Amino acid sequence: MLSRIAESLYWMARHLERADNTARALDINVVHMLESDEGLTEDAQWRPLLTIFGADAGFEARYPDRRATVQRVIHFLTQDPANPGCIHNSLRLARENARAARDRISTAMWESLNGFWLAADDHLQAKLPPWRAAELYSFIHREVATFLGLTQTTMMRGEAHSFVRLGSLQERADMTARILDVRYHLLLPDLSLVGSPLDYYQWGALLKSLSGFESYRRCHQNGIRPIDVVEFVILNPDFPRSITYCVNALEHALTRIGYSPDGVAAAAIAALRDQILEMEPGRIIESGLHQYLEGLLMCLAGLGDALSTDYFEAYPGDAS
Amino acid sequence: MFRQFQANGGGQLLDHSEGPAMAFHEFYRDDFRPRDHYLAMWEHIQGIGQQGLARKARDAQLALHNEGVTFTLYSGKDKGIERVWPLDILPRIIPAREWQPIEAGLKQRVCALNLFLKDLYHGQQILKDGVVPPELIYRGKDLCREIMDVDPPGDIYLHISGVDLIRDEDGRYLVLEDNLRTPSGVSYMIENRVIQRRLLPELFSNYRVRRVEHYPEHLLQALRYLSPRGPDAAVVVVLTPGLFNAAYFEHSFLAREMGVELAEGRDLVCKNDKVYLKTTLGLRQVDVIYRRIDDEYLDPLVFRADSVLGAAGLINAWRAGNVALVNAPGTGIADDKAVYAYVPDIIRYYLGETPILPSVPTYQMTDHQDRTYVLDNMEKMVIKAVAESGGYGMLMGPDSTAAQRDQFAKKIVAAPRHYIAQPVVQISRHLCYLDAELESRHLDLRPFCIYGRDIEVVPGGLTRVAMRRGSLVVNSSQGGGSKDTWVLAD
Numbered sequence: 126m127l128s129r130i131a132e133s134l135y136w137m138a139r140h141l142e143r144a145d146n147t148a149r150a151l152d153i154n155v156v157h158m159l160e161s162d163e164g165l166t167e168d169a170q171w172r173p174l175l176t177i178f179g180a181d182a183g184f185e186a187r188y189p190d191r192r193a194t195v196q197r198v199i200h201f202l203t204q205d206p207a208n209p210g211c212i213h214n215s216l217r218l219a220r221e222n223a224r225a226a227r228d229r230i231s232t233a234m235w236e237s238l239n240g241f242w243l244a245a246d247d248h249l250q251a252k253l254p255p256w257r258a259a260e261l262y263s264f265i266h267r268e269v270a271t272f273l274g275l276t277q278t279t280m281m282r283g284e285a286h287s288f289v290r291l292g293s294l295q296e297r298a299d300m301t302a303r304i305l306d307v308r309y310h311l312l313l314p315d316l317s318l319v320g321s322p323l324d325y326y327q328w329g330a331l332l333k334s335l336s337g338f339e340s341y342r343r344c345h346q347n348g349i350r351p352i353d354v355v356e357f358v359i360l361n362p363d364f365p366r367s368i369t370y371c372v373n374a375l376e377h378a379l380t381r382i383g384y385s386p387d388g389v390a391a392a393a394i395a396a397l398r399d400q401i402l403e404m405e406p407g408r409i410i411e412s413g414l415h416q417y418l419e420g421l422l423m424c425l426a427g428l429g430d431a432l433s434t435d436y437f438e439a440y441p442g443d444a445s
Numbered sequence: 446m447f448r449q450f451q452a453n454g455g456g457q458l459l460d461h462s463e464g465p466a467m468a469f470h471e472f473y474r475d476d477f478r479p480r481d482h483y484l485a486m487w488e489h490i491q492g493i494g495q496q497g498l499a500r501k502a503r504d505a506q507l508a509l510h511n512e513g514v515t516f517t518l519y520s521g522k523d524k525g526i527e528r529v530w531p532l533d534i535l536p537r538i539i540p541a542r543e544w545q546p547i548e549a550g551l552k553q554r555v556c557a558l559n560l561f562l563k564d565l566y567h568g569q570q571i572l573k574d575g576v577v578p579p580e581l582i583y584r585g586k587d588l589c590r591e592i593m594d595v596d597p598p599g600d601i602y603l604h605i606s607g608v609d610l611i612r613d614e615d616g617r618y619l620v621l622e623d624n625l626r627t628p629s630g631v632s633y634m635i636e637n638r639v640i641q642r643r644l645l646p647e648l649f650s651n652y653r654v655r656r657v658e659h660y661p662e663h664l665l666q667a668l669r670y671l672s673p674r675g676p677d678a679a680v681v682v683v684l685t686p687g688l689f690n691a692a693y694f695e696h697s698f699l700a701r702e703m704g705v706e707l708a709e710g711r712d713l714v715c716k717n718d719k720v721y722l723k724t725t726l727g728l729r730q731v732d733v734i735y736r737r738i739d740d741e742y743l744d745p746l747v748f749r750a751d752s753v754l755g756a757a758g759l760i761n762a763w764r765a766g767n768v769a770l771v772n773a774p775g776t777g778i779a780d781d782k783a784v785y786a787y788v789p790d791i792i793r794y795y796l797g798e799t800p801i802l803p804s805v806p807t808y809q810m811t812d813h814q815d816r817t818y819v820l821d822n823m824e825k826m827v828i829k830a831v832a833e834s835g836g837y838g839m840l841m842g843p844d845s846t847a848a849q850r851d852q853f854a855k856k857i858v859a860a861p862r863h864y865i866a867q868p869v870v871q872i873s874r875h876l877c878y879l880d881a882e883l884e885s886r887h888l889d890l891r892p893f894c895i896y897g898r899d900i901e902v903v904p905g906g907l908t909r910v911a912m913r914r915g916s917l918v919v920n921s922s923q924g925g926g927s928k929d930t931w932v933l934a935d
Contacts, residue, residue: 159642159649160656256646325659342704346665347677 132437137222138292144215145269146300148262153334171198231279241268287378298371306418356406388435393428468871469616485651531926550802560795562602584862589775598671602773612873625780630907632698641929653934655904661702667897671769672732682708684736715758718765733769782831810861819866826866887911904932
């Protein structure tokens with residue numbers, strides 16, 4: 126297929142996944158904030174979200190006093206034109222990429238995404254008050270889920286579908302690693318606290334922001350232990366947002382597309398695989414989860430570059 | 446009685462409650478200004494305005510409907526109908542200083558009642574010492590002879606309890622009844638919180654509300670603690686009578702939140718005094734059963750032979766110590782409404798402490814003097830069947846007809862041990878948003894206790910509201926509603 130189309134499909138899926146992840150993280154944070162007994166300042170509760178979505182620098186440019194408040198962070202990550210990674214913009218780009226690849230996606234997918242974009246764009250014309258945000262976020266989850274469901278049931282399996290998968294999975298793995306990294310760093314797990322209600326809520330919030338709370342409970346009944354959460358979120362092959370699951374599925378999609386003989390994608394996937402194989406939760410936590418996750422994020426970025434090199438390179442730039 | 450008053454801040458509100466004015470109002474002080482801990486809420490709802498409140502009430506209904514938060518009615522013309530759980534959008538707020546004695550009082554009560562059960566099912570020292578009359582125990586139908594001298598894990602019988610509290614005319618918290626069998630409501634407590642938080646997030650952030658959502662985690666750890674094969678190997682299940690049970694929503698909720706299997710009786714099989722789950726990979730031994738089935742249906746070999754809800758052999762497996770049952774069988778005797786009158790003595794007897802939470806005065810129908818007094822004053826009394834719950838088998842004196850009173854009088858004379866009477870307590874009222882108006886309604890509070898390694902009380906509970914004007918009956922099965930209950934951190 127055309128490189129340009131492949132790249133559009135890939136970015137369509139990535140932007141949608143990103144909008145969905147942003148909405149979920151914001152949603153969980155609002156809930157977590159409301160009942161927080163931890164005595165954290167507003168800034169301490171909201172700044173991590175900026176870090177997760179790589180928006181620290183943009184936020185500082187926008188607000189020179191650098192104070193992270195509920196209103197500001199919600200606005201910045203949801204709809205501020207000054208933030209190219211905000212939900213509003215991600216949805217715009219998802220839809221534009223879908224339009225570029227209109228003939229390669231099913232009509233059902235297109236209509237669902239287009240309707241979604243029009244409604245969201247309409248909602249986001251006005252400034253969203255924070256207490257109305259939850260409604261918008263649940264609307265976004267529902268619409269993204271509908272779109273993914275239609276992708277699953279109406280799109281031919283083949284190259285085009287595989288590029289959609291690559292976009293979703295790459296963004297998902299990236300988000301999972303970032304959320305774990307930032308949250309873990311903040312929670313600074315203290316083994317003496319394990320099993321406390323505080324742990325339950327904080328680690329519960331992390332799992333919920335990955336839609337993994339109920340799945341985790343099925344697998345682990347010994348309270349919510351940081352080490353188990355880290356293992357679950359990175360290694361569990363059946364949890365659809367775990368790194369391992371994403372890497373397996375990325376590999377599957379690439380196999381389906383076919384590795385280009387002198388390409389770099391195969392090496393990029395192999396590097397990712399090595400990262401996971403060397404993962405041993407207890408040791409990683411001791412020697413520094415942050416470094417580990419940084420390595421993982423680098424490998425993921427490496428895969429993104431490799432896809433560009435092997436499949437999209439002839440048409441750089443404008444689609445993304 | 447209708448009362449009209451000017452609300453603080455200009456908005457005019459009607460208080461339509463018909464009950465005597467002496468009932469304690471939780472929201473208003475006597476001069477009809479909001480109590481201090483409600484000031485922020487009052488300002489907030491004034492700001493939202495009539496239309497905003499109407500919208501939020503609709504949103505709440507819709508959310509409960511979409512999430513499938515329902516309960517099923519058992520009797521009357523609506524029998525078998527699945528109803529959406531009714532949530533009033535104005536929360537009830539309990540300041541920390543009020544909560545402290547409630548928590549301490551509940552722990553004390555549960556601890557004493559558990560010791561009472563252990564004693565009743567072993568040496569019965571309390572009966573020998575004449576603190577509780579033996580005939581009270583032996584004439585009731587709830588003493589479970591089949592479990593005498595069995596030692597349940599950790600000597601715990603009362604793992605889960607939901608004690609109903611009311612506030613009297615002076616605002617004091619009293620125990621109305623102990624629910625010690627399979628009390629329900631905890632899932633509604635949590636769902637109320639989830640929805641309330643979405644409805645009024647700004648109001649929420651004005652208060653420091655203590656969390657309640659860790660209840661399932663506490664429950665799971667308490668259940669695993671009982672496992673005969675140790676907590677790490679524990680296979681825990683929730684045992685439900687099935688889809689048609691009134692509280693099925695709650696059973697599935699708890700199983701999901703704990704990540705354990707939701708089993709029905711037909712999913713279990715007992716062999717060699719062990720209980721197994723029938724799974725796709727063969728039989729899997731079960732260690733702990735949180736059963737939401739009444740004692741009499743648990744095991745057809747021991748209790749009702751026609752029951753298909755439990756599993757044959759369950760009680761023997763429990764006796765052999767191969768499985769833990771939560772609650773233990775036989776706890777019904779401790780929440781018998783005639784035994785209720787003796788709970789203060791039971792607390793003093795086992796703990797040597799003064800009861801922290803007072804009880805409602807209770808007349809024993811087996812006592813000649815009490816009975817005569819009650820029969821002469823039935824219109825001032827609440828008469829309750831001792832072994833019923835959920836508002837069934839009850840006569841509300843002030844609302845009753847002469848024919849109903851006659852009928853109850855006959856029943857009392859025929860079986861005095863089966864009834865008790867209490868003076869009608871004017872239980873407290875609160876502000877509710879009903880049919881686009883602010884009105885006052887009566888309510889109670891059911892906090893939930895878990896007895897595992899320690900006794901824990903989740904800071905909150907289920908507030909049930911009598912939706913009909915003037916009514917004192919709050920049971921959901923009788924058309925009651927609910928409020929989210931905020932226990933404040935400071």
